[in-house]
Amino acid sequence: MKKWFRYSVTESLQILAFATLYATVVVLTWHFLANQNRATSLWLPGGLALAGLMVAGLRFWPAIALGDLCGHFLLGFPTQAMSASMFDTTVEAVTAAWLIQLHQPGVPPFSRLRQYVWFCASIAIANLLGDTLGMVLSWINSDIPDTLPLQQMILHWQGDVLGMLILTPLAVLWLNPPRHWLQQERLIEAVICFGLTILAGQIIFLGWLHQQVGQYAEDFMAFVFVAWAGVRLGRHGVSLALAILSIQALVGGMGDHSYFSQSAPVGSQANYWFFTVIITLIGMSLALALQERMQAEADLREREQRLSAMFELSPLGMARNTLDGRYVEANPALLNMVGYPLAELNRLSYWDLTPPRYASLDQHQAKLLIQQGRYGxxxxxYIHHNGQLIPVRLNGMLITGGEGERYVWSIIENITDQRHAEEEMQLASLVYTNSNEAMSVSDAKNAILAINPAFTRLTGYQRDEIVGGNTRLLRSDRHDERFYQEMSDAIRLNGQWQGEIWVKRKSGEDFVAWLGVNTILNEDGTVHRRVAQFQDISEKKKSEELIWQQANFDPLTGLPNRHMFHDRLQQEIKKSHRTGLSLALIFLDLDHFKAVNDTLGHAMGDQLLKDVASRLTATVRESDTVVRLGGDEFTLILSELEDTHIAERVARDLLARLVEPFQLGDDLTYISASIGITFYPDDATDVDSLIKHADQAMYAAKQRGRNRYNFFTPSMQESVEKRMRLANELRIAISGEQFTLYYQPIVELSSGRIQKAEALIRWVHPKHGRISPADFIPIAEETGLINEIGNWVFLEAARQVKIWRERYQPDMQISVNKSPIQFRSEAHHESVWIDHLKSLNLPGHCMVVEITEGLLMDAGEAVSRRLLAFRDAGIQVALDDFGTGYSSLSYLKKFDIDYLKIDQSFVRNLTPDSPDLALCEAIIVMAHKLGIKVVAEGVETEQQRNLLIGAQCDYAQGYWYSRPVPATEFDLLLQQNPLSVARPAA
Structure with a gap:
């Protein structure tokens, strides 16, 4: 009940405004439309009251009561009459509004004919009830004569009913004016219609032009204008026309000469009421009937448009077939589905699109269609236009047309995607069932709902043992509560988590697994399911650990290997950068380790490396890193050094420990080491530079005699860079023809004849001038360029000896030096030299290859094979710098040495009574006994020459005879030599 008596400020103001309007209408109606008997056949306030309640609702009733009370107060009615009228009017309006709402609540008023009929019945009943109560109250208050109570009630009822019939529709409908009237043609028609309606009302009811057309001005003529308004202008037009005519008729009835005046022969108040009621009912009924028909037609058009739109736009295929299967209609979805244009499909039947194997199924569905009126x-x-088969789902219905024709409407759904989805679901089910990964599905509270067979295999839990239980059953004690809490937080925030986790089996055994958890959400974002997948990775972890161990540690010594060394060094550099302390990098290479392998075998060599690793580890701190790079190379990383002298002390300790004897089986073995040391950040700030500098320092220690340590200095880097530049320029020199050969004569002592020459290479750099062989030959040997240079020397010398043999001496010989690197290199092929001599028609003995004693000591299979190949080709071999090495005399006979060249260190101090003379004589005698000839190098004085002649030396070379000279100058030497035989140039 509270809603009937509680009003907002806005609602209160609206009630006061409506009450004021209502009171005004009461006063105007009473003054202008009531007769002398205080009665009127058209009580407009009643119609206004009902309109207010129909629009604003039943809660608006106080506005009516207040307005009626105020209106009658203004008219001077007594209190009892005002109260009776207020009660009567309020009851009538509320009752009528309530009855109207009962019929079709929610339907707009005055939109249907039956709704209007119910409206008329409702106001008749409501006014009868209200006027009856009003009459009783008036009779009780003695406000009406006892002899006329029924007549008075009928007059009030008539006025109230007619007021509601006329004004209520007018007020309610015109709250929403017809916008289509604003169109020019409709507006002109409305003006003409209402203008003529007013004119006709004036003539019929108010006596205009009575003398001229009075005999024609019958009341039924008003129906013409009401019908015009109802047919052409609808409900709004007829309600306005009825209001105009009814008021004109009522005003005219109060005169003496109007159609319904009391003096007229056919006129009376009753006739006016019946006339107005009839014309109103007919006019409104006509308008509403037309409205319903037009609405029905509009609804039909809209329904047809919707059906057409559904037919055209539906994603489902639709078709109309005759009973024999011929296609009559098909929507775009079906045409697209089967790939036919409509014109071509119309020539086909349902059976043309169906594979033969579905014949029995289609016949069964056809029977259902006939028996039940529908199928599917x-x-x-279906068979697509391109021959492809399309899975479809069909539904159909038998339809009978307006002329009795029968056809089938079908809806066809392409279920290709559904089939694929079903196949994917089946595949997913197979994967779920047969997967080697354990899977479980749980709800938002982690209660397990489903598991797959792999889950049982991994955990030992059967389905009935775990389903319904919590995932906590699988938790291992190896993780603390914080781990599980962080995991839960991640799943809650991100919806997923993955990582390694320890899982507990039913037996209580733990295993490490890789777990992935994903969340499936409901549409509202809440958790629907959580899916967990995990697999036992215990073996994988063991394998990974083994692989990691193998990748990062030396399998022989157990020390970190080269791979881990780079990582450790990088980390220690970062640590030193943060702390500001120095870091020392030590490179250590064992001296003469190869000799241990060669003499004791590789097994003892491996044992030696293990023992070395143990001694190195025991010498340094636990925080330091000892690494085996490979072979007999080790590195040590000394981190966080407050004093760089610590590295020097460690180096001394390492050398001391390594010179101590090693027990290898039954033998005691002694070794030493060469150590290079560099510092971060003093010497370098990056990994590669530190490694390079430590290696350079270690190489310098070896060059200085081994069993020592050496610190990196910038000069080492400069020397290395110089060597690198020289190596690069050496490659350019080979292709740029920057080399030339100089020749130093070798003189036969017994005759003084220049019989031989030694070819010596010279490099004239275009920018730096002449570069000594002592500088570039070692680099050529290190880089392997010595093979290409050596080939060039031999080929060039062979070309030159051919010229000299032809011009001067048929037995002329040229000696070329051959590096041990050439002998050991697989890139060198001696057959190239031999073939070249053959191509020049030169005998092999025109060339002499000079080798060193060290080559004979380390003569492997390749060296022996090549020396024998030279012997077989006739190329002679000279042993250079004899006396300075450690060769055994047996090597001299084994390799068929042709010449011994006494090193110039013995010839330089040669005097009659010197030990060098005795040594030279002994070498000469020994060589002659072995059938080997001797060449003395470095002869610079006449005394030296004479002593060598006295010792019966065969040949001599040195500055006494000539320095090395170009070929053109050597030509002059040959021409000046008295024993040379000049020949014409070829």
Missing amino acids: PYEKE
């Missing part, structure tokens, strides 16, 4: 749903396949 069922699934089959």
Whole structure:
């Protein structure tokens, strides 16, 4: 009940405004439309009251009561009459509004004919009830004569009913004016219609032009204008026309000469009421009937448009077939589905699109269609225009047309995607069932709902043992509560988590697993399911650990290897950068380790490396890193050094420990080491530079005699860079023809004849001038360029000896030096030299290859094979710098040495009584006994020459005879030599 008596400020103001309007209408109606008997056949306030309640609702009733009370107060009615009228009017309006709402609540008023009929019945009943109560109250208050109570009630009822019939529709409908009237043609028609309606009312009811057309001005003529308004202008037009005519008729009835005046022969108040009621009912009924028909037609058009739109736009295929299967209609979805244009499909039948294997199924569905009027749903396949089979689902219905024709409407759904989805679901089910990964599905509270067979295999839990239980059953004690809490937080925030986790089996055994958890959400974002997948990675972890161990540690010594060394060094550099302390990098290479392998075998060599690793580890701190790079190379990383002298002390300790004897089986073995040391950040700030500098320092220690340590200095880097530049320029020199050969004569002592020459290479750099062989030959040997240079020397010398043999001496010989690197290199092929001599028609003995004693000591299979190949080709071999090495005399006979060249260190101090003379004589005698000839190098004085002649030396070379000279100058020497035989140039 509270809603009937509680009003907002806005609602209160609206009630006061409506009450004021209502009171005004009461006063105007009473003054202008009531007769002398205080009665009127058209009580407009009643119609206004009902309109207010129909629009604003039953809660608006106080506005009516207040307005009626105020209106009658203004008219001077007594209190009892005002109260009776207020009660009467309020009851009538509220009752009528309530009855109207009962019929079709929610339907707009005055939109249907039956709704209007119920409206008329409702106001008749409501006014009868209200006027009856009003009459009783008036009779009780003695406000009406006892002899006329029924007549008075009928007059009030008539006025109230007619007021509601006329004004209520007018007020309610015109709250929403017809916008289509604003169109020019409709507006002109409305003006003409209402203008003529007013004119006709004036003539018929108010006596205009009575003398001229009075005999024609019958009341039924008003129906013409009401019908015009109802047919052409609808409900709004007829309600306005009725209001105009009814008021004109009522005003005219109060005169003496109007159609319904009391003096007229056919006129009376009753006739006016019946006339107005009839014309109103007819006019409104006509308008509403037309309205319903037009609405029905509009609804039909809209329904047809919707059906057409559904037919055209539906994603489902639709078709109309005759009973024999011929296609009559098909929507775009079906045409697209089967790939036919409509014109071509119209020439086909339902059976043309159906594979033969569905014949029995289609016949069964056809029987259902005839028996039940519908078929399906069922699934089959259509044949596409391109021959492809399309899975479809069909539903159909038998329809009878307006002329009795029968056809089938079908809806066809392409279920290709559904089939694929079903196949994917089946595949997913197979994967779920047969997966080697354990899977579980749980709800938002972690209660397990489903598991797959792999889950049982991994955990030992059967389905009935775990389903319904919590995932906590699988938790291992190896993780603390914080781990599980962080995991839960991640799943809650991100919806997923993955990582390694320890899982507990039913037996209580733990295993490490890789777990992935994903969340499936409901549409509102809440958790629907959580899916967990995990697999036992215990073996994988063991394998990974083994692989990691093998990748990062030396399998022989157990020390970190080269791979881990780079990582450790990088980390220690970062640490030193943060702390500001120095870091020392030590490179250590064992001296003469190869000799241990060669003499004791590789097994003892491996044992030696293990023992070395143990001694190195025991010498340094636990925080330091000892690494085996490979072979007999080790590195040590000394981190966080407050004093760089610590590295020097460690180096001394390492050398001391390594010179101590090693027990290898039954033998005691002694070794030493060469150590290079560099510092971060003093010497370098990056990994590669530190490694390079430590290696350079270690190489310098070896060059200085081994068993020592050496610190990196910038000069080492400069020397290395110089060597690198020289190596690069050496490659350019080979292709740029920057080399030339100089020749130093070798003189036969017994005759003084220049019989031989030694070819010596010279490099004239275009920018730096002449570069000594002592500088570039070692680099050529290190880089392997010595093979290409050596080939060039031999080929060039062979070309030159051919010229000299032809011009001067048929037995002329040229000696070329051959590096041990050339002998050991697989890139060198001696056959190239031999073939070249053959191509020049030169005998092999025109060339002499000079080798060193060290080559004979380390003569492997390749060296022996090549020396024998030279012997077989006739190329002679000279042993250079004899006396300075450690060769055994047996090597001299084993390799068929042709010449011994006494090193110039013995010739330089040669005097009659010197030990060098005795040594030279002994070498000469020994060589002659072995059938080897001797060449003395470095002869610079006449005394030296004479002593060598006295010792019966065969040949001599040195500055006494000539320095090395170009070929053109050597030509002059040959021409000046008295024993040379000049020949014409070829």
